[in-house]
Amino acid sequence: MIKRGRKRDFYLELLIAASIFIVCSAFLIFTDFFEWWFKYTRAHEGWELDELFSLVFALLIAGSVSAVRHVLMVRRLMKRLYQANRDLKAHKVERIRHEKMIALGSLASGLAHEINNSMQPVVGLGGFILEGLKESGNETHYEYMKTIMNSTEHSQGIINNVLIFAREKSLEYEALDAFKILPDAIKFSTDVLPSSVVVNVSFDVETDNHEAIYINVNRTGFYQIFYNMLNNASAAMDNQGAIDISLALDVIPEAPHEVALRVDIKDTGCGIDPDIQSKIFDPFFSTKDISEGTGLGLPTVYALVEQHGGCTVVNSIVGKGTVFSLYFPIVEKSKE
């Protein structure tokens, strides 16, 4: 919109200049101005009007050059102004997003704490009832109780994700070799994917003598990142096709001085509509059926990767597929 407006302004200016030019030249031609001027100056030789005319002409040239320069300068300034305006808008969007996240985070963590508290009787005593029912031989009630316990465990998983998203759960980190922890994390997730999904892993990365690359990792969190990513990729492809995971040495986009390991997770799924790309990291945003998605997968990944000191970037083309790039800062191995 802004761009179109700017182009229109420019053409308008051009049009005005052209009109003035046409009107002026028409006036000069029809009035035979120069012939009259020529005669006039011949008739009044003594006035030295030739010189005066030259002066006026020089002034005219100087004026038009300066006018052109001004127009160019104004255009440059306008460009800068529009850019500043765009930056400001983007910044505002980012800030609103950040504030929304903080508000949501504190709401979610308050809620999660309350729920965790009231879950205590179920988690703490449920096991006894399960035991008792098993011993009593009441099969039906035993199955009921098992369902209750499974359901409890499921909600515990959700609450844990909420706490991770709200950065309320502290994680312990250790420096691990990426070439060792990555295959573990990927295997952990691939084991539960349908067999119609193939996960190709390529660890070709340029290192000095193929040395180990150390990243600070919380094992459980790291597993969860890949679990969520691979499940999303698989779902985007209707559980059919190939997911490619590859590595590269890179820098963190927002901190170009920090060297990072970039893990690309590429699928050939449905892609993500540009309109919803800004929402996919929002908690509880999901395009899936209520039974298939909680909308906590990506916000959890985002929070986890951030807690690992890195960041998450998405590139997607609708109908072609999606690449999620996860950046993990490389650390010096201190132990051993």
Add this chain to the structure above:
Amino acid sequence: MDVDMNETNVLLVEDDVNVRTAIKGMLREMGISNIQEATDGVKALEYLDDHPDVLSLIVCDWNMPNKTGIGLLKDVRQAYPILPFLMVTARADKDSVLVAKNADVTGYICKPFSFEDFRKKVSTMLKIPM
């Protein structure tokens, strides 16, 4: 060292009646029957004033009205520097654990915990052989 469960006295401080009942149930399952209950830190202190030196363990919630678990812990430590004190709380963040540690807590367990985890924690604190 053998611990006589009949001589084990536990003070359970928790404002939520359901959670209190649940933890009491778990203590009973462990064979501990001498359980005193208080609904907040102030009432717990009153009990301690009336019955000095009888407790083997305090199991205490963090978020409570009147006096929080951490407030109670600080007061308890004035008179009882080594009395086992188990904080049971839904707070799982590092800062909370650190605050409790700095106040000289003996044990820390996050809600909701399973009977197994609770039994292990309490047994270690009471030095009950497992």
